[in-house]
Amino acid sequence: MGTIVFAGAMSHVLDPEYYDRACGALGRRTVQACMAQIAAMGERFSATNADALVVVADDHLNAFSFNAVPAMCVRIGRDVQRMSQDHAEAFDKVLEHMPERYPLHEALAGAILEQGLEAGFDLAMSWEAPIDHAFLSPVNVMHGARAIRPLVPIWINCFVAPQPTARRCFAFGRHIARVVAASPWTVGMIATGGLSHFPELSLSRVGETDTVFDRKLIHWMETGDHEPLLALSADELHKSGEHEFLNWMVLLGAVTPARADVRYFGELPRINMAAVEWRLA
Amino acid sequence: MSRYAVNSLLYRLKKDAAFRARFVTDPAAAIADADLSDAERAAFVARDMRRINELGGYLHLVMSIPGLAGH
Numbered sequence: 001m002g003t004i005v006f007a008g009a010m011s012h013v014l015d016p017e018y019y020d021r022a023c024g025a026l027g028r029r030t031v032q033a034c035m036a037q038i039a040a041m042g043e044r045f046s047a048t049n050a051d052a053l054v055v056v057a058d059d060h061l062n063a064f065s066f067n068a069v070p071a072m073c074v075r076i077g078r079d080v081q082r083m084s085q086d087h088a089e090a091f092d093k094v095l096e097h098m099p100e101r102y103p104l105h106e107a108l109a110g111a112i113l114e115q116g117l118e119a120g121f122d123l124a125m126s127w128e129a130p131i132d133h134a135f136l137s138p139v140n141v142m143h144g145a146r147a148i149r150p151l152v153p154i155w156i157n158c159f160v161a162p163q164p165t166a167r168r169c170f171a172f173g174r175h176i177a178r179v180v181a182a183s184p185w186t187v188g189m190i191a192t193g194g195l196s197h198f199p200e201l202s203l204s205r206v207g208e209t210d211t212v213f214d215r216k217l218i219h220w221m222e223t224g225d226h227e228p229l230l231a232l233s234a235d236e237l238h239k240s241g242e243h244e245f246l247n248w249m250v251l252l253g254a255v256t257p258a259r260a261d262v263r264y265f266g267e268l269p270r271i272n273m274a275a276v277e278w279r280l281a
Numbered sequence: 282m283s284r285y286a287v288n289s290l291l292y293r294l295k296k297d298a299a300f301r302a303r304f305v306t307d308p309a310a311a312i313a314d315a316d317l318s319d320a321e322r323a324a325f326v327a328r329d330m331r332r333i334n335e336l337g338g339y340l341h342l343v344m345s346i347p348g349l350a351g352h
Contacts, residue, residue, distance in 0.1 A: 086298050090344050204334075
């Protein structure tokens with residue numbers, strides 16, 4: 001019987017240079033402190049010697065463009081390449097020094113996909129889509145110099161309205177937990193992004209965050225009180241800059257009713273950075 | 282206003298380096314065939330990413346087009 005042996009969620013632009021440019025020395029110190037906690041989480045994940053790491057994250061209009069924007073997509077195949085961008089700027093630049101290819105756990109990805117369709121989740125699939133910083137920044141910080149475990153990248157459409165609901169993301173997480181439980185594998189799982197930043201996806205509001213909303217989400221995760229999270233609306237998430245919390249909702253569905261421990265929370269005048277780990281039985 | 286036209290143009294500017302170079306040289310000529318409103322066209326010609334974002338351009342695109350990104 002398979003088991004989820006590690007579960008964490010974290011911010012996903014893990015680049016001191018980026019935050020130094022955006023927020024000065026405070027930005028550098030904050031992201032470095034957050035990265036240290038994520039690296040420690042990675043050491044705990046590696047100690048489990050898990051067969052696979054499921055990574056739930058969002059695309060930033062890199063893998064998918066306006067020909068198709070899947071609500072939920074499972075990356076299948078044997079390996080996955082990192083997104084390439086000429087003259088990369090901003091959050092794309094964090095990818096530049098990372099390895100170009102990563103192994104996938106083909107069988108687990110296939111099981112999540114195939115059993116998902118049977119269970120009523122109309123998942124998209126991709127053999128070719130590359131993964132961007134939302135996946136690779138946390139994965140690389142977690143693994144450090146250690147070999148990266150086989151990945152199962154899963155995209156949630158967090159940004160291009162209309163997005164899947166928080167409730168549906170949670171239900172998909174429950175599905176992943178059922179697939180893992182019926183499998184022979186030990187599995188780690190992370191969700192990435194957030195916390196509050198870029199409210200209303202407005203360039204003129206870059207620099208604003210909603211710390212009160214973040215504290216509310218954190219309280220519910222710490223207490224294992226997940227019911228209020230199911231009712232989060234697209235409008236609430238959009239106004240508070242919590243778009244990427246949809247990724248976290250998938251993870252919450254997979255581990256509910258586990259309680260979370262906040263390893264790091266730091267406010268910046270651009271984004272509130274966080275690293276959270278769940279207590280698994 | 283066309284969310285598709287604005288964002289497909291932004292995506293092309295990000296991913297197609299040759300098109301981006303033509304746009305930098307002569308923005309009006311580079312986007313002459315794009316199906317844009319007058320306001321959208323004016324914002325692109327002015328390289329005004331804040332305005333493009335207000336007109337429906339996705340934030341992560343307007344923040345990450347090499348050499349043209351808004352911050």
